[in-house]
Structure formats: structure tokens, C-alpha cells
Amino acid sequence: MRYAWLLLTLILLVFFLINLSLGSVSIPPIETLTILLGGEPSVPVWKDIVLDFRLSKALTGVFAGAALSVSGLLMQTLFRNPLAGPDVLGLSSGASLVVAIVVMAGVPFFFTTPYAISLAASLGCLSVFILMILVAQRLRDNASLLIIGLMVGAATSSLVSVLQFVSRAEDQQYYLVWTFGSMGNLNRQEVLTLATACLLGTALAFFLIKSLNAWLLGDNYARSLGINPNRARILIIISTCLLTGAVTALCGPIAFVGLAVPHLTRLVIKSGNHKVLIPGVVLTGSTFMLVCDSIAQLPGKALVLPINAVTALIGAPVVIWVIIRAKKIWV
Amino acid sequence: MGLSIESERIPLLTTVKLDVGFAGNLEILLFTNLDLALMPGELVCFMGPNGVGKSTLLRTLAGLHKPLHGTITVYGNKASEQSVAVVLTDKVGGNLTALELITYGRYPYLDWSLNLTQADKDSIDEAISVTHVGHLRDKKIYELSDGQLQMVMIARALAQETPLLLLDEPTSHLDLNNRVEIMNLLRQVAHKKNKAVLVATHELDLALQTADLIWLAGENKNLLKGIPEDLVLDGSFDKIFQLKGFDLKTGKVRHEAWRGVAVSLEGNGPEYLWTKNALERNGFTVSPDAQTSVQIINQRQNLLWIINKKQCASIKELLITLNSNPA
Numbered sequence: 001m002r003y004a005w006l007l008l009t010l011i012l013l014v015f016f017l018i019n020l021s022l023g024s025v026s027i028p029p030i031e032t033l034t035i036l037l038g039g040e041p042s043v044p045v046w047k048d049i050v051l052d053f054r055l056s057k058a059l060t061g062v063f064a065g066a067a068l069s070v071s072g073l074l075m076q077t078l079f080r081n082p083l084a085g086p087d088v089l090g091l092s093s094g095a096s097l098v099v100a101i102v103v104m105a106g107v108p109f110f111f112t113t114p115y116a117i118s119l120a121a122s123l124g125c126l127s128v129f130i131l132m133i134l135v136a137q138r139l140r141d142n143a144s145l146l147i148i149g150l151m152v153g154a155a156t157s158s159l160v161s162v163l164q165f166v167s168r169a170e171d172q173q174y175y176l177v178w179t180f181g182s183m184g185n186l187n188r189q190e191v192l193t194l195a196t197a198c199l200l201g202t203a204l205a206f207f208l209i210k211s212l213n214a215w216l217l218g219d220n221y222a223r224s225l226g227i228n229p230n231r232a233r234i235l236i237i238i239s240t241c242l243l244t245g246a247v248t249a250l251c252g253p254i255a256f257v258g259l260a261v262p263h264l265t266r267l268v269i270k271s272g273n274h275k276v277l278i279p280g281v282v283l284t285g286s287t288f289m290l291v292c293d294s295i296a297q298l299p300g301k302a303l304v305l306p307i308n309a310v311t312a313l314i315g316a317p318v319v320i321w322v323i324i325r326a327k328k329i330w331v
Numbered sequence: 332m333g334l335s336i337e338s339e340r341i342p343l344l345t346t347v348k349l350d351v352g353f354a355g356n357l358e359i360l361l362f363t364n365l366d367l368a369l370m371p372g373e374l375v376c377f378m379g380p381n382g383v384g385k386s387t388l389l390r391t392l393a394g395l396h397k398p399l400h401g402t403i404t405v406y407g408n409k410a411s412e413q414s415v416a417v418v419l420t421d422k423v424g425g426n427l428t429a430l431e432l433i434t435y436g437r438y439p440y441l442d443w444s445l446n447l448t449q450a451d452k453d454s455i456d457e458a459i460s461v462t463h464v465g466h467l468r469d470k471k472i473y474e475l476s477d478g479q480l481q482m483v484m485i486a487r488a489l490a491q492e493t494p495l496l497l498l499d500e501p502t503s504h505l506d507l508n509n510r511v512e513i514m515n516l517l518r519q520v521a522h523k524k525n526k527a528v529l530v531a532t533h534e535l536d537l538a539l540q541t542a543d544l545i546w547l548a549g550e551n552k553n554l555l556k557g558i559p560e561d562l563v564l565d566g567s568f569d570k571i572f573q574l575k576g577f578d579l580k581t582g583k584v585r586h587e588a589w590r591g592v593a594v595s596l597e598g599n600g601p602e603y604l605w606t607k608n609a610l611e612r613n614g615f616t617v618s619p620d621a622q623t624s625v626q627i628i629n630q631r632q633n634l635l636w637i638i639n640k641k642q643c644a645s646i647k648e649l650l651i652t653l654n655s656n657p658a
Binding site for chain 1: 394416421423431444
């Protein structure tokens with residue numbers, strides 16, 4: 001078990017380094033390491049490239065990957081359903097809708113600020129979050145919550161379709177690019193915001209490991225062990241919204257990572273104990289995101305593929321392979 | 332050890348004017364006006380026909396279901412996770428080892444970080460040794476048989492170290508061996524650890540032989556309470572279960588002597604009982620003054636049945652002989 005942790009950490013560090021080295025200018029990984037450790041590289045401009053451009057992108061990948069994976073794990077446990085992911089509550093659908101309204105319906109919304117899209121996405125996430133908390137307090141049943149999340153998703157995506165139908169081609173293009181997801185456009189301040197949300201959300205999740213573990217036994221057993229399911233449910237939703245909301249607002253609706261990473265993690269960490277699963281998905285999720293991002297900028301080197309295209313392209317075969325090998329998939 | 336007959340002791344769990352059921356527009360009342368008491372050191376079997384509300388009452392006593400009216404107290408306090416442990420019929424799954432599942436029993440005593448103290452580990456070890464599941468510790472729960480999983484669930488409830496244990500159908504879907512083992516264990520736990528153990532079950536035979544006290548549900552939305560033997564003799568069981576073809580007073584299935592042939596049987600011990608059982612099951616009457624006589628001889632563990640001077644090496648042979656030669 002100890003070796004597994006060491007291995008996961010080591011893999012993360014290696015891919016962090018590789019991610020920093022790749023791009024339109026290739027930098028040898030050893031030089032990148034020198035730069036990170038405060039040394040002088042053989043080509044001085046490399047230092048600026050790594051520290052000023054690539055570092056914030058790599059860190060974004062680390063935090064976004066971790067955040068999405070933790071919230072995916074929380075949702076799979078909350079709904080006791082291996083198909084759940086960060087988006088089952090409809091958060092990114094909510095974000096998409098508000099972003100679509102701002103971009104395509106031409107609603108004037110802080111357009112003077114460069115944060116317009118981030119603010120719109122946050123607003124969308126927040127609305128759905130409040131809706132979900134209200135629903136969770138009224139309905140004490142997990143399946144109902146899941147269905148309402150899916151309904152919100154369906155309703156918003158049809159509204160978005162209507163908006164696309166009536167809007168100008170260039171606005172559609174702009175919206176489409178947003179839905180691809182991107183990790184390269186964050187400034188220092190935004191990376192810091194993402195990091196804070198990621199840390200807070202993960203810390204809250206870690207504080208909930210007792211409830212999360214007991215949750216796996218079902219409501220009755222959880223209550224017989226002194227867990228208050230309603231309180232736990234609300235706190236799990238808050239943590240998920242913080243994590244998914246921050247990523248969606250700053251990087252766009254990044255799909256698939258939150259669904260796939262918990263399953264990949266369980267391949268290494270064969271346990272249902274969240275005390276080891278949460279750190280596990282943090283490491284695996286960060287690595288997964290960095291790998292996907294590295295692949296996204298490989299071809300032709302000048303061209304960068306949309307991150308959403310890569311996550312599912314890499315993730316889907318891996319998850320299929322995992323399921324076929326393990327024969328059984330766990331929550 | 333302690334039985335309810337003996338004394339005036341303080342009840343562990345008490346209910347006052349308890350109404351059990353489901354609230355709502357269409358209120359469903361399952362039990363009304365229950366004044367119950369569970370004594371420490373007692374195994375109580377809670378019996379009744381299917382659908383009478385056994386599980387609901389059990390969950391209500393455990394504090395998992397809201398009572399319609401009335402109060403439930405455990406030593407004067409509200410039931411809590413440190414006073415009541417349950418084994419329910421809810422399906423338990425997941426990627427857990429037996430040990431992890433048993434460790435859940437300590438959750439009421441752990442903070443969010445789930446660090447076990449030595450005392451926690453000792454409780455877990457003791458629960459494991461009482462239930463004899465040590466060899467299953469590191470197995471995943473999906474690798475366990477139904478009986479093994481049930482034992483692990485009981486170990487989890489014991490690790491919770493509560494004065495009260497409530498179990499819902501802990502022996503259903505298990506084979507005879509596992510059923511007896513579990514009921515014996517629960518009896519021991521009640522007597523040796525001075526816990527109050529309430530088992531909802533519909534296994535009449537086992538309940539009659541292990542329970543200190545029976546709660547019988549079925550009439551007037553209330554419970555009949557008594558020791559098993561009294562309830563057998565006063566016909567309460569017959570009335571509530573409407574037994575068909577089972578004679579509770581002899582503990583046997585009733586057989587019709589459809590052949591109209593009587594056989595006298597000589598012998599003793601288990602071989603006598605089982606031979607008699609086989610004869611009656613096949614429609615013969617066993618009576619001492621019958622003409623046909625069967626003698627059982629037990630010579631150095633070799634059993635022989637002698638009928639009309641013919642020797643039979645098994646009961647099967649005896650039955651074939653009787654069939655071919657009626658009289």
C-alpha cells in the first residue's frame with residue numbers, strides 16, 4: 001500500500017514535468033526541472049516560457065483534475081451509483097445555460113470585464129446549486145435527486161439548442177469553443193481562486209469520510225451508526241458544488257474526468273474506504289488531467305486540441321478496459 | 332442465567348403507549364398502545380405472520396422510524412447509536428473486507444478521522460472471536476456466503492458494544508446449521524453479556540427452543556407476551572399462525588395413517604425415533620399391540636431391523652419389505 005502511494009505521487013511528478021516541457025517549444029525535462037528548482041536553463045527564454053506560461057496551465061490541470069475527480073467520487077458514493085459524475089446534479093448544465101444566454105442571446109452582462117464568462121458560469125452553477133439544496137431538503141430520496149439533476153440537464157440543454165438555433169454563427173462558434181473546455185487561459189489570480197476552491201472542497205470531503213463510508217451501507221445502517229443522512233447529504237452537495245463549480249467557471253465544462261478517475265483509482269486502491277480513496281483520486285485525477293493536456297498539445301505542436309475531446313478519447317477506452325478486466329465495478 | 336421468571340429487574344428498553352405505523356394522508360396503524368419492556372440478559376423472539384409489521388416495529392424501537400405516538404426509552408434516555416445496534420434485512424454490498432465492515436461498529440465512538448484506539452481494536456477483536464469469523468477478516472464481503480456475511484454483520488453489531496441488540500430475520504435464507512449457530516450465539520450473547528436481544532423471526536421451531544420470551548403479533552394490533560411453552564400449550568401459536576398439518580405440542584408434522592396398517596416397534600435411542608418417523612411418514616401406525624412386529628438390534632454400531640425373521644440392513648429395505656408383504 002505504501003508503495004502504491006509513492007508510485008502515484010512519483011507518476012504525478014513525472015507527468016507534471018513532462019507537461020511543462022511540451023508545447024510549441026520543446027524543453028528537455030531535465031532543464032524544466034532545473035528551472036523549477038530555481039536554476040538557470042541553457043536557453044534563458046525557457047525560464048520565462050515555463051514560469052510565466054506553462055506553470056499556471058499545469059497547475060490548473062492539477063487542481064481541476066483533482067477537484068473533478070473528488071466530486072465524481074462524492075457523487076458516486078452519494079447516489080451509490082458507479083455511473084454518477086460531477087455533472088449529475090446539473091451544475092455544468094446550469095453554467096452552460098447562463099454562458100449561452102450571455103454569449104448567444106447578447107444579454108449585456110459585465111461585458112466590459114474579461115471575467116464575463118467566468119461570472120456567467122459561476123452564476124449558472126450557483127443557481128443550480130441553490131435549487132439542488134432546496135430539493136435535497138424537501139426530498140429525502142437519493143434517486144429523486146438524481147432524476148431531478150438529469151432533468152435540469154435535459155431542460156437546459158434544450159434551451160441552449162434553441163439559443164443556438166436563433167443566434168449568429170460567430171456567437172455560436174464562441175460558445176462552442178467554451179464548451180470544449182480550456183486550461184490555458186487562467187491568470188495567476190484565477191489559478192489561486194481555483195486552488196482555494198479545490199482545497200476547501202477537498203478538505204470538506206475529507207472531513208466527511210465517516211459519513212461517506214457509512215453511506216455505502218445504506219440509509220438505515222448509516223443512521224444506526226449515528227450519521228445524520230440529511231446533514232451529510234447537504235454537506236456532500238456543498239463540497240461537490242464548490243469543486244465542480246469552480247472548475248466549470250474557470251475552465252469550462254470539462255467532461256468525463258470525474259466519472260472515469262474514481263474507477264481508475266479503485267484499480268490501484270482496492271478499498272471502499274474514503275480515507276484512502278480521496279487522496280487516491282486527488283493524485284490520479286491530477287495525473288489524468290496532465291496526461292490529457294500533454295496529449296492535447298502533442299500533434300503538430302502548434303495546434304492544441306480541445307481538452308474535452310482528449311479526456312473522453314483517452315478515458316473511455318481505459319474505463320472499458322478496467323471494467324472488462326475487473327468484471328465488476330464498485331461504487 | 333437470568334430469565335424473566337425470576338425477578339423484578341429494571342427493564343433496559345421501555346415503551347409507553349407506543350403506536351407504530353406510517354404517518355401521512357393515509358395513516359397506516361400497525362400496532363397500538365404497546366407497553367413493552369426488554370430485560371437485560373434476555374433473548375426475545377418476536378414472531379408473527381408476514382406483513383404484520385415486525386420490521387417496522389423493530390426499526391421504530393431502534394429509532395430509525397418515527398413512532399406515531401408514545402415514547403421509547405433505553406434506561407430512561409432516547410435510543411441512540413451507543414445504546415442500540417441493529418442487524419437489518421437491508422442488502423449490504425460494496426468493496427469492503429469483513430474487517431472493514433466490522434469496524435463500522437465502532438463509528439459511534441470515532442471522530443471524523445476514523446482513527447481506532449486500542450480499546451476500539453479490542454472491541455473488534457472480541458466481536459470477531461465471539462462470532463468465530465477470524466478466518467474471514469481479510470475476505471471481501473462479496474466473497475462470503477450468506478451465513479458468513481450474516482455472522483460478520485452480527486460481529487459488527489457486537490463491536491458497537493450496545494446494551495441492546497435488535498435483529499430482523501437474521502436467519503432467513505440460511506441453512507439449518509447456520510440458523511442454529513446464529514440463534515445459539517444470540518442466546519449466549521444475551522445471557523453471558525447481559526444484553527437484551529430482540530430477534531424478529533418466523534422460524535417457529537428455532538424460536539421455541541431458544542427464546543426466553545416470545546412476543547407474538549397478529550391480533551388486535553397488539554402483542555401477546557409469554558414464555559414459549561405457555562404460548563404453545565394455551566394455543567396462541569395455533570391461533571395466530573393457523574398451523575396446517577403441524578402439531579406444535581409434539582413438535583412434529585402430522586401424518587395421516589392412510590395405510591390402515593399397524594406395526595409394533597421394539598428398540599430404543601435415536602434409531603427407534605427415526606424408524607418410527609419413517610413408518611409414520613409412510614402411512615403406517617406404530618402401536619405396541621400390532622400383529623406385525625419390527626425389532627431393532629444394535630450390535631457394535633451395526634444396525635439391523637428384523638421383520639418376520641427377515642433381516643434388513645436399512646430403513647429403506649425395511650420399508651420395501653413391509654410394502655411387498657403387507658400384514
